Amino acid sequence: MLERVTMKLKLFAITLCAASLLGATPQSQFPDTPAGHQFAAWLEAFDSGERARLLDFLQKNYPARAAEVDGELGFRRMTGGFDFKKAEESTANKFTGIVKERDSDTFARFVLEVDAAEPHHIKELDLRVIATPPEFALPRMSQDAALAALRAQLDKRVAADKFAGTVLIAKDGKTVFKAAYGLADREKKIPNMLDTQFRIGSMNKMFTATSVLQLAQAGKLKLTDPLGKYLTDYPNKELASKVTIHHLLTHTGGTGDFFGPEFDKHRLELRTLQDYVKLYGQRGVEFEPGSKWAYSNYGFLLLGVLVEKVSGQSYYDYVAEHVYKPADMTLTASLAEDQVVPGRSVGYTHEREEGTKPINSASPDAWQPNTNTLPYRGTSAGGGYSTVEDLFRFASALQNHKLLDAPHTELLTIGKVDTPGGGKYGYGFGDRSFGGMRCFGHGGGAPGMNGDLEICPGPGYVIAVLSNLDPPAAQRVSDFVLNRLPEK
16 A cells, blocks of 8 residues: 555554444453453443543543544544454453454454553553454355355445445456446546546555566566665665665565655655655665565655666656556556546545644535645555556456566565565565465555455456545455455
């Protein structure tokens, strides 16, 4: 994803999934300990969805988080609630349990720790996505049954105003499901169509990584080389000498993000990739390169600069000629936001800047355009736009080796480093399993945009979902069908 989702309890670095459901959970399931009592009470307050009730609880029991009440309420809205599934560990002051998100098939591990002294204030509250525990695995369906269940799920989500967008599913290169839902422009009542262009967030990282691997395949660069071998004038010499192309492709370089106060201040001034380097290029690494995984939008921005340096073309011209054209992706690009793109949808978000009034004062939680959050233009880290049919064409071109030869395609997509939630990350592609079904691809999310592409070579499925609503609108749909389609 081009991650700018600002909810406060992050389950993992790419996707946010958390909330609570205590109304259907007997209190007797929780231990009679200070930690157990706080766990039950927090869930009850959180699940109520009532700001006054949650704020009262936080002020009395978790004062360090009281200021984040609106973020937690947004988090609650996004996820729909938790079913408590089982306890894992329990001591007087610490409780660990497994919960399932009500609005999806996502499981998470919940850890709550309290002060030993009364009144036992909460000092840690953490949620982390985990793989589905074997005892809670969903039964697989036939393809027809899974697609029927998907259609019913989509109807439900659209009726609840939780999804607007497009969905395409292919099996062995042939489309078996495609549909469009909701409105591309709510003010003008323009419906979403299969050729509607949606902002795709970090899904552009797949195109960037493919470009870098093309240059490696052509012998124009080596993935083990330091960045500074090619960007000889990079401002921070230490970073350029220590961070390799492999590090950047796998988010292990410690190059950090560019979103934050500086980005917000200069959002519309950042018009080229070099503009980002001028603003952020003096920064050093956040940790020793290669020592851990940490999602880095700036790292992929630098990969775009690398593509420009090595190819002699602008990043945008390179991907248009070497990725979009051979894949026949005619509706994918990254034109500036001030340029008219007739088929590009309007993004809608629940988020708004702190201290500002909602656009619709009669309904503060109403969807509103994401215009004031958008960059001037998408970059090699994300922010372009595409269609589900173009994403399917990209998947087909990749699998049919129109973009890379077989060894480099495998090198691109196979997981190399572990990521939170039980998955792996390759070169610009996530690599994860849905039960026994391995899929690779990438999601994208920011206010008013969400998408996911999953390529599952074993059973031959490709799933592409795009939405013009906040995350996890598209991810919910993608995960739903991936957990139900047959594995063979």
